[in-house]
Amino acid sequence: MDFGLNFFPVIDPARKSAPEYYQETIKLAVAAESLGFEHVQTVEHYGSPYGGYCPDPVTLLSAIAARTSRIRLTTGAVIAAFNHPLKTAAKLSMLDNLSQGRLDAGFGRGFLPDEFGLFQVPMAESRARFAEMVDVCTALWSEDSVTWTGEFYRFGPVSLLPRPVQRPHPPVFVASATSAESCAAAGKAGHHLQVVPSVTSREQLREMLTAYREARAASDHPSRPRIQIKYTCYLSENRAEALETAERFERNYVDHMAGAVAGWAGTRSGQYPGYEKFVDKVRGYDFDAALAATKVLAGTPAEVRDQLAAIAGWYGDDLTVSIQVSPGHMPYEQSERTLRLFADQVMGEI
Amino acid sequence: MDFGLNFFPVIDPARKSAPEYYQETIKLAVAAESLGFEHVQTVEHYGSPYGGYCPDPVTLLSAIAARTSRIRLTTGAVIAAFNHPLKTAAKLSMLDNLSQGRLDAGFGRGFLPDEFGLFQVPMAESRARFAEMVDVCTALWSEDSVTWTGEFYRFGPVSLLPRPVQRPHPPVFVASATSAESCAAAGKAGHHLQVVPSVTSREQLREMLTAYREARAASDHPSRPRIQIKYTCYLSENRAEALETAERFERNYVDHMAGAVAGWAGTRSGQYPGYEKFVDKVRGYDFDAALAATKVLAGTPAEVRDQLAAIAGWYGDDLTVSIQVSPGHMPYEQSERTLRLFADQVMGEI
Numbered sequence: 123m124d125f126g127l128n129f130f131p132v133i134d135p136a137r138k139s140a141p142e143y144y145q146e147t148i149k150l151a152v153a154a155e156s157l158g159f160e161h162v163q164t165v166e167h168y169g170s171p172y173g174g175y176c177p178d179p180v181t182l183l184s185a186i187a188a189r190t191s192r193i194r195l196t197t198g199a200v201i202a203a204f205n206h207p208l209k210t211a212a213k214l215s216m217l218d219n220l221s222q223g224r225l226d227a228g229f230g231r232g233f234l235p236d237e238f239g240l241f242q243v244p245m246a247e248s249r250a251r252f253a254e255m256v257d258v259c260t261a262l263w264s265e266d267s268v269t270w271t272g273e274f275y276r277f278g279p280v281s282l283l284p285r286p287v288q289r290p291h292p293p294v295f296v297a298s299a300t301s302a303e304s305c306a307a308a309g310k311a312g313h314h315l316q317v318v319p320s321v322t323s324r325e326q327l328r329e330m331l332t333a334y335r336e337a338r339a340a341s342d343h344p345s346r347p348r349i350q351i352k353y354t355c356y357l358s359e360n361r362a363e364a365l366e367t368a369e370r371f372e373r374n375y376v377d378h379m380a381g382a383v384a385g386w387a388g389t390r391s392g393q394y395p396g397y398e399k400f401v402d403k404v405r406g407y408d409f410d411a412a413l414a415a416t417k418v419l420a421g422t423p424a425e426v427r428d429q430l431a432a433i434a435g436w437y438g439d440d441l442t443v444s445i446q447v448s449p450g451h452m453p454y455e456q457s458e459r460t461l462r463l464f465a466d467q468v469m470g471e472i
Numbered sequence: 473m474d475f476g477l478n479f480f481p482v483i484d485p486a487r488k489s490a491p492e493y494y495q496e497t498i499k500l501a502v503a504a505e506s507l508g509f510e511h512v513q514t515v516e517h518y519g520s521p522y523g524g525y526c527p528d529p530v531t532l533l534s535a536i537a538a539r540t541s542r543i544r545l546t547t548g549a550v551i552a553a554f555n556h557p558l559k560t561a562a563k564l565s566m567l568d569n570l571s572q573g574r575l576d577a578g579f580g581r582g583f584l585p586d587e588f589g590l591f592q593v594p595m596a597e598s599r600a601r602f603a604e605m606v607d608v609c610t611a612l613w614s615e616d617s618v619t620w621t622g623e624f625y626r627f628g629p630v631s632l633l634p635r636p637v638q639r640p641h642p643p644v645f646v647a648s649a650t651s652a653e654s655c656a657a658a659g660k661a662g663h664h665l666q667v668v669p670s671v672t673s674r675e676q677l678r679e680m681l682t683a684y685r686e687a688r689a690a691s692d693h694p695s696r697p698r699i700q701i702k703y704t705c706y707l708s709e710n711r712a713e714a715l716e717t718a719e720r721f722e723r724n725y726v727d728h729m730a731g732a733v734a735g736w737a738g739t740r741s742g743q744y745p746g747y748e749k750f751v752d753k754v755r756g757y758d759f760d761a762a763l764a765a766t767k768v769l770a771g772t773p774a775e776v777r778d779q780l781a782a783i784a785g786w787y788g789d790d791l792t793v794s795i796q797v798s799p800g801h802m803p804y805e806q807s808e809r810t811l812r813l814f815a816d817q818v819m820g821e822i
Contacts, residue, residue, distance in 0.1 A: 140569040140634035148538065168562065174633030177562035181534045185570050188498065188535035208590055209554065212518065212527035219490040220535050240558055240627045277590045283524030284490035 137451035163196035199230035199297030235385030263291035312343030513546035522732035549580035549647030585735030613641035662693030
C-alpha cells in the first residue's frame with residue numbers, strides 16, 4: 123500500500139477563513155512530502171461550504187508544487203462539464219511543467235445539480251462531456267498537432283503549449299466511478315482509478331475493482347494500474363478522543379453535504395441512477411454504522427492498522443490510500459498530529 | 473514612478489524548455505520582491521510560441537504567490553472570451569486568498585483571430601464578453617448573494633467561495649485598451665489601466681491617458697487610479713551589448729508575433745478597427761525606429777533613466793512601469809543581471 127493526502131474542504135467560512143485554510147493546506151502538504159506520502163490531491167466544488175474553498179484544484183496544487191519537490195500532485199478531480207478542455211489541458215500541462223512531471227490528472231463527471239445549474243450544463247451531458255474532455259486532453263498532450271471535431275468542441279490544427287513533461291502524457295485517473303461498467307471502460311482505456319468507498323457498498327466496490335483490473339490486464343497499456351481510495355482518518359493514542367472527533371467532523375461533513383445534494387430532491391436523471399436517494403441517505407447517516415462498515419478510518423494506531431488490513435483484504439493490497447486529516451474546521455495542530463502519527467505508527471508498521 | 477516585472481514568454485520550445493522557463497520565472501519574481509519591485513504580471517496566450525508558455529496566468533502566479541510574501545500579483549491579462557466568469561472569479565479569489573490579498577486582476581478582450589477560432593468564440597462578441605466578465609467578477613466578489621442574468625450567462629443565487637481578501641473586491645485593471653473611449657469607460661467605472669505603448673502612437677496614448685484620468689477624477693471612486701505601462705528592458709554598462717541584445721530579442725518577438733497575427737490577413741472586424749494592418753505593421757518593424765520612439769528601454773543605466781524621464785514627461789510620473797527582463801530565450805543569468813542593474817542604478821536613482 124501507498125499513502126497520499128487528500129484535501130476536501132467542508133468548511134463554513136465563519137469557522138475557518140480561506141487564507142488560513144490555504145496556508146494550513148500548504149503546510150500539511152510540505153509535511154506529507156517529508157513524511158513519505160506519495161501524493162496530495164484536492165477537489166473542485168462551487169458555491170457552498172461543501173468543497174467550495176477549492177473551486178480550482180490546479181490553482182491550489184500549483185502553490186503546493188512551488189513548495190515541494192517530490193510529492194505527486196493529483197486533481198481529485200477536475201470536473202469535465204465545468205471546464206473547457208483546451209484550457210484544462212493547457213493549465214494541467216503548466217502544472218506538470220511547474221512540478222517537473224509530478225501531475226496525476228484526475229477527471230470527474232460531477233454529481234451536484236446545483237453546480238450544473240450554475241454552469242448551465244445539462245446533467246444529461248455529463249458522461250459525454252467527461253469522455254470528450256479526457257480524449258481532448260490526452261490528444262493535446264500526446265500529439266504534436268491536433269485537429270478536433272467532437273460533440274461539444276471543434277478546433278485546430280493546434281499544437282498545445284506547454285508540452286507536458288510526462289510522456290506520452292500525465293497519468294489520467296477516472297474519478298469516483300460508481301459502476302462496474304465505468305470502471306471496466308477506464309481499465310480498457312489504460313487509465314487509473316480514484317474511488318470513494320463511502321458512497322458504494324463493499325460488494326459493489328469489489329465488483330468495480332475486479333472489472334477494472336480485468337479490463338486493465340486485458341488491455342495492452344504498459345503502465346502499472348494505480349487505484350486511489352479515499353478515507354477520512356481520525357487518529358489518536360486516546361481512542362475515545364479519536365472517535366469523538368470523528369463523529370463530530372463526520373457530522374459536519376454530512377450536514378454540509380445535505381445542503382449540497384438538496385438539488386437531488388425531486389430530480390431524476392437516467393445518467394445518475396439512484397442519486398435521487400441521496401437526500402434520504404444523507405438524512406439517515408449513522409456514524410456508528412459507518413465506522414463498523416469501515417467507511418472511515420478512526421481510532422488508535424493499532425485499530426487503524428487493522429482497518430487498513432481489512433481494506434487490503436477486501437480491495438487488494440496494491441491500493442494507494444488517500445487520507446484526509448484536515449476535515450472541516452479542525453485546528454491545524456490536530457491535523458498535523460494525525461498526519462505524523464499516521465506516518466510514524468500506521469504507514470511505518472504496515 | 474513604481475516598477476513591476478512583466479513576463480511575456482515569446483519562446484520557441486526548442487530554445488528553452490518549459491520547466492526551465494517556469495523555474496527561472498519564479499526565481500526572477502523572488503528576486504524582484506527582494507529588490508523592491510511592486511508587482512509581477514503575466515499574460516494569457518495559446519498554441520504558439522507567442523505567449524503560449526502561459527495559457528493560464530493564475531496557475532503561474534499561484535506558484536509565485538507560494539514563494540513570495542509582499543510583491544503584488546497581476547494578471548496581464550485574463551482574456552474574457554476564453555474563460556467562464558464564475559470559474560474565473562473563483563480562481564482569482566483563490567489567488568487573492570493564497571497570497572493574502574496581493575491580487576491585481578487584469579482583464580483583456582484578446583486580439584488574435586486564431587485564439588478566438590480555438591475557443592469558437594466570434595471576435596464580434598469580445599467587447600460584450602469583456603464587459604460581462606468584469607461585471608460578473610466584481611458582483612461575485614462584492615456581494616454575498618448574486619443572481620445573474622446577462623447576455624452570455626445566467627445563474628444564481630450563489631455566494632462565491634472563497635470570498636476575496638481585498639474588500640470590496642481586488643483591484644480591477646482594464647488591459648490593453650487602444651481607444652480613448654475605452655479608457656474613459658475604465659476611468660468612469662473606477663477601474664485601473666494597463667497600457668502597451670508599443671502598439672499605439674505617443675499622441676494616441678497621451679489622449680487615452682488624459683481621457684482615463686479625467687473620467688476617473690469625475691467618478692466618485694475613492695481608490696487612487698493606477699496605470700501600468702509595459703516595456704521590455706535591455707540594460708548593460710556596455711551600450712553596444714545592450715543594443716545588440718535588444719535588437720536580437722525584439723526581432724525574436726516580432727518574428728513570433730508575425731505568426732500569431734497571421735490570422736489578421738484577410739480578416740476585418742468592426743470591433744477591432746485597423747487590426748487588419750497588423751500583418752504589414754509587423755512586417756515593416758524597424759528596431760532603430762522603435763528605439764528612437766522609446767517603444768523599448770535599452771542602453772546603459774544612464775540612458776534608460778533618460779528614457780524613463782521622457783516617458784514620465786509624456787505620460788505622467790504616477791505610472792507603474794512594468795518591465796520585461798526575460799524576453800525570448802534569453803539566458804537566465806542575463807535576465808537577473810538586468811533586473812539587479814535596473815534596481816540598483818535605474819530605480820534607485822529616479
